[in-house]
Amino acid sequence: MVDDRFSRKLDVPEALTFDDVLLRPKESRVEPDEADTATRVSRNVELNVPVLSAAMDTVTEAGLAIEMARQGGLGVIHRNMDVAETAANVEEVKRADELIIRDVVTASPEMTVEEVDRVMGRSGVSGAPVVDEDDEVLGIISGTDIRPYIGIGEDDPVREAMTDEVVTATEDITAREALELMYEHKIERVPIVDSANRLTGLLTMRGILSSVRSRLIALGRPTRPARTSSSSTVHTRTIWTCSTPPARSRRRWPRTWSWATSAPARPRRPPSTSPTG
Numbered sequence: 001m002v003d004d005r006f007s008r009k010l011d012v013p014e015a016l017t018f019d020d021v022l023l024r025p026k027e028s029r030v031e032p033d034e035a036d037t038a039t040r041v042s043r044n045v046e047l048n049v050p051v052l053s054a055a056m057d058t059v060t061e062a063g064l065a066i067e068m069a070r071q072g073g074l075g076v077i078h079r080n081m082d083v084a085e086t087a088a089n090v091e092e093v094k095r096a097d098e099l100i101i102r103d104v105v106t107a108s109p110e111m112t113v114e115e116v117d118r119v120m121g122r123s124g125v126s127g128a129p130v131v132d133e134d135d136e137v138l139g140i141i142s143g144t145d146i147r148p149y150i151g152i153g154e155d156d157p158v159r160e161a162m163t164d165e166v167v168t169a170t171e172d173i174t175a176r177e178a179l180e181l182m183y184e185h186k187i188e189r190v191p192i193v194d195s196a197n198r199l200t201g202l203l204t205m206r207g208i209l210s211s212v213r214s215r216l217i218a219l220g221r222p223t224r225p226a227r228t229s230s231s232s233t234v235h236t237r238t239i240w241t242c243s244t245p246p247a248r249s250r251r252r253w254p255r256t257w258s259w260a261t262s263a264p265a266r267p268r269r270p271p272s273t274s275p276t277g
Contacts, residue, residue, distance in 0.1 A: 041074060048072030062092040097211045099175055100192055100201035106131050109138055113161050114154035117146050129191045130162045135198045137191050139164040168193045171200065175212065178203045
């Protein structure tokens with residue numbers, strides 16, 4: 001009797017690799033907002049985008065992990081760090097989408113314009129609250145305040161360059177209230193203070209919009225603003241909140257989050273009356 005134990009190992013089902021398959025593009029009636037790319041990486045963790053970044057010290061640390069999460073994916077922080085550095089990276093990721101920034105870059109009124117410009121550049125911020133020894137808010141200084149002093153009065157104290165009329169808020173302010181406050185006063189950052197006017201945090205327009213966008217991505221919703229008709233209105237600004245799409249009888253817009261004020265449309269130029277048209 002012939003022993004076929006070894007030949008049976010060659011009886012395998014058909015298997016295909018990536019290069020064996022060619023997808024032929026055809027007409028599709030699936031709208032982009034109807035496509036679902038959600039997947040699971042574990043029993044309790046679901047991703048909206050099936051993309052993970054490698055746990056390598058040259059690839060994933062806090063910065064990439066934050067951006068991966070904001071896009072709906074997952075970043076795996078590497079372990080080639082000591083305990084303190086690892087904990088700092090994890091804490092940075094956990095606090096990335098908090099509305100209120102707790103680790104605020106500040107300036108003292110005795111610093112020179114050159115010094116605060118250097119500190120802001122090193123920290124990657126465009127503005128900083130000015131506080132005294134007790135963290136009481138005295139003013140706020142931004143790149144706009146510093147610019148006139150560059151090359152002319154860089155040794156002048158921050159007290160002379162800062163904006164002393166500061167718009168502040170308390171801890172219980174909501175994202176919508178903060179944005180309305182910023183638009184009303186034409187500012188991009190609001191210091192958060194306690195009852196004694198001591199600095200406890202900072203709200204920025206960029207941080208609020210980024211946080212809301214991340215929450216929309218986490219819910220699997222589109223993040224582009226709602227469109228408005230150019231024939232009747234002009235889009236002037238966007239504050240994120242919930243809006244309902246038009247009826248299905250019209251073109252289907254994806255459900256989005258936006259709230260906008262509108263301005264009158266620009267008047268059209270009258271037709272030319274010259275013989276050449």
